[in-house]
Amino acid sequence: MNLVMNEYKYAENLVNKENLSIEDIGTKPSRTLNILARYYREIGKDDDTIKRLLLDFLQRCLQDNYKESRWIDSVFRQVKYSRKYGLKRVDGIHITKSEIDTIQLVKGKRKQKVLFTLLVIAKYYNAVSESNNNWANTDCRKVFSLANVQMTTQDQGLMINELYRNDLINLSRNVGKPNIQVNFIDDKADVVLTITQLKDLGNEYLLYCGENYVHCERCGAVVRKSRNGKTRYCKNCSEVVNKEKTRERMSRIRKQNV
Numbered sequence: 549m550n551l552v553m554n555e556y557k558y559a560e561n562l563v564n565k566e567n568l569s570i571e572d573i574g575t576k577p578s579r580t581l582n583i584l585a586r587y588y589r590e591i592g593k594d595d596d597t598i599k600r601l602l603l604d605f606l607q608r609c610l611q612d613n614y615k616e617s618r619w620i621d622s623v624f625r626q627v628k629y630s631r632k633y634g635l636k637r638v639d640g641i642h643i644t645k646s647e648i649d650t651i652q653l654v655k656g657k658r659k660q661k662v663l664f665t666l667l668v669i670a671k672y673y674n675a676v677s678e679s680n681n682n683w684a685n686t687d688c689r690k691v692f693s694l695a696n697v698q699m700t701t702q703d704q705g706l707m708i709n710e711l712y713r714n715d716l717i718n719l720s721r722n723v724g725k726p727n728i729q730v731n732f733i734d735d736k737a738d739v740v741l742t743i744t745q746l747k748d749l750g751n752e753y754l755l756y757c758g759e760n761y762v763h764c765e766r767c768g769a770v771v772r773k774s775r776n777g778k779t780r781y782c783k784n785c786s787e788v789v790n791k792e793k794t795r796e797r798m799s800r801i802r803k804q805n806v
């Protein structure tokens with residue numbers, strides 16, 4: 549599951565959705581449950597009610613495959629954890645001309661994608677917490693996956709080191725808790741790009757640079773355009789959309805035959 553920028557909106561969408569499916573639980577159920585628990589707490593529900601609402605949500609997502617005993621511990625845990633933090637509400641991360649200029653001075657598209665990703669994440673945490681001070685608070689593997697850059701852990705380390713030697717980032721000294729601070733944030737310069745979702749950030753950068761990418765109309769993922777330029781959906785969504793179309797066609801045919 550990607551980082552959620554506006555957790556309040558995310559929760560509200562789930563709560564108001566009519567037909568829930570297993571997909572709505574997300575790839576990391578504990579996070580989805582945690583956001584929902586914090587949402588219910590924020591709108592004034594007590595522990596027992598939150599617990600009941602979370603179980604209800606799971607039941608609606610899983611339907612026949614739902615077993616309360618399988619989820620009850622996880623739900624209890626998230627109800628407890630939900631007291632810790634409020635919901636994050638970030639609607640857009642503004643990237644400025646001076647920040648883009650710094651990134652574009654760096655040689656190599658992959659390095660630029662990673663730097664851009666670090667910049668967006670650091671600015672996201674700045675928006676969430678006033679005391680963040682430009683730290684990206686995200687482990688390397690996640691950074692590279694958000695950056696749409698595939699390389700070995702060793703090469704990732706080498707690249708991060710190079711960015712550090714070039715004075716673009718700082719590294720924390722805390723052993724076991726990798727953290728990267730971005731050195732070139734300049735909020736005062738003109739805004740040239742606003743990021744509204746924390747996914748495919750590397751491709752988002754390439755799209756900004758004018759390369760052949762496009763937002764999926766269904767989920768917002770940034771995907772490469774096909775040669776004919778007609779790409780509208782990412783691979784996942786195009787499968788879902790095709791299935792929906794087939795289902796509609798079948799039901800129309802069935803109706804005609806009645």
Ligand SMILES: [Zn+2]
Nearest residue numbers: 764767782785
């Ligand atoms: Zn999609």
